[in-house]
Amino acid sequence: MTDQHDQPLDLSALDPTAEGARFDGIVRSILGDAAAQMEGRRARNNVIGEITRWYKPILAAAAAAVAVLTFSLAQRSTSVIVEQSTSGVAEAIGIPDHFATWIRGESTPSAVELYSLFAGQ
Amino acid sequence: MEEAAGTDKSDAELVLAARRGDTAALEGLVRRHYRAAFATALSLVGSSMDAEDVCQDAFLRALERLDTCRSPAKFRPWFLKIVRNRAHNYRDYQRVRTGQSLDDVSPACSADPVHDAVRADLRSQLERALRLLTDVQRQVLLLHDLEGQKHQEIADLLGMSTESSRQHLFVARKRMRQELGQDTASVYLHD
Numbered sequence: 001m002t003d004q005h006d007q008p009l010d011l012s013a014l015d016p017t018a019e020g021a022r023f024d025g026i027v028r029s030i031l032g033d034a035a036a037q038m039e040g041r042r043a044r045n046n047v048i049g050e051i052t053r054w055y056k057p058i059l060a061a062a063a064a065a066v067a068v069l070t071f072s073l074a075q076r077s078t079s080v081i082v083e084q085s086t087s088g089v090a091e092a093i094g095i096p097d098h099f100a101t102w103i104r105g106e107s108t109p110s111a112v113e114l115y116s117l118f119a120g121q
Numbered sequence: 122m123e124e125a126a127g128t129d130k131s132d133a134e135l136v137l138a139a140r141r142g143d144t145a146a147l148e149g150l151v152r153r154h155y156r157a158a159f160a161t162a163l164s165l166v167g168s169s170m171d172a173e174d175v176c177q178d179a180f181l182r183a184l185e186r187l188d189t190c191r192s193p194a195k196f197r198p199w200f201l202k203i204v205r206n207r208a209h210n211y212r213d214y215q216r217v218r219t220g221q222s223l224d225d226v227s228p229a230c231s232a233d234p235v236h237d238a239v240r241a242d243l244r245s246q247l248e249r250a251l252r253l254l255t256d257v258q259r260q261v262l263l264l265h266d267l268e269g270q271k272h273q274e275i276a277d278l279l280g281m282s283t284e285s286s287r288q289h290l291f292v293a294r295k296r297m298r299q300e301l302g303q304d305t306a307s308v309y310l311h312d
Contacts, residue, residue: 005294011267013243014169016159017152026173027151030180034147037184042142 128153136193139184151180154197157270158204160263165208167252169244175211179204201278250300257281258293265290 017023031038095103098117102109109117130138130149138146158179162172183190183203190199251259260279264270265286272283272290279286 005291005298007294008266009262009294009297011247011263013240014159014163014247014263014267015156016169016173017156023155026155026177027148030151030177031144031148033177033181034184035144037181038139038142038144038147040142041140045141 131194132196133193136187136190136196140187147184150196150200154200157197157201157264157268160268161201161204161260162208162211163248163251164260164263165205165256166212168248171211172208175204175208178211179207182207198278246301247297250297253300254293254296258289258296261286261289262293262297266294 012018016026098109098113128149130146132150132153135146135149135153139150155176158176159169159172162175162179163169166172166175179200183200186203190196192199251262254262257279261275264275264278265272270278272286275281275286276283281289
């Protein structure tokens with residue numbers, strides 16, 4: 001048996017959307033009060049849109065600039081290393097020129113050369 | 122009646138468009154969810170006029186916080202929570218928004234004044250009977266019988282089981298019919 005309380009009540013007299021013209025007035029009222037907020041959202045969206053529009057080209061240009069800068073820095077540091085290698089590590093740590101020359105060279109110093117070096121000192 | 126805006130779009134699409142300032146999208150959300158908002162508000166504040174004020178306030182509040190709606194596809198439950206909060210505030214403090222008053226919206230006025238009078242009388246009787254229900258019974262009844270929500274949706278919204286929702290609805294209908302009287306109740310029964 002189906003109880004009558006299983007049947008829905010007709011509450012359509014309370015339905016605010018049932019009276020079309022009045023409901024349109026309610027909607028207009030809400031949209032009217034929201035107008036300033038919506039205008040602000042549109043303006044903000046335009047700014048974000050502009051930034052988004054310029055974002056990719058600016059990012060590409062920045063990436064290109066970084067690439068050029070990196071390349072030129074790499075070139076420069078390479079030339080510095082080459083220059084440093086001509087003076088040598090021995091000189092850099094304070095070993096006398098004669099020793100440094102012998103170290104770099106393939107010839108072994110003779111006894112006379114060694115004597116004259118230490119005698120000179 | 123004006124053509125409904127954005128009726129072919131999902132809630133998620135309308136929310137995203139409204140965030141960008143699309144007024145037609147906002148109108149779509151208002152038209153789609155107004156009745157649910159009204160049912161929720163009416164269940165808490167007890168009168169149609171107050172419920173309309175709460176709804177207007179809630180829509181503006183929701184718009185302010187639209188960017189915090191994490192799941193635009195679940196706009197309705199998110200929005201109805203705002204309605205409930207605003208209705209509680211309204212009821213507790215009888216404090217209304219400062220924008221345009223809905224008193225400015227013209228009262229119902231169709232081509233048939235007799236129909237308008239009968240409808241106003243029915244509304245008045247229903248509101249009086251609704252006030253005799255508990256908050257929960259009113260919310261379940263209005264969400265189910267006015268808005269057409271399913272028990273599962275109501276249960277999720279109100280934080281109860283679907284069985285509780287069914288029981289509250291049963292009791293609410295019974296109480297309403299007793300209050301309205303058998304003669305009047307027959308008017309409210311669907312065929």
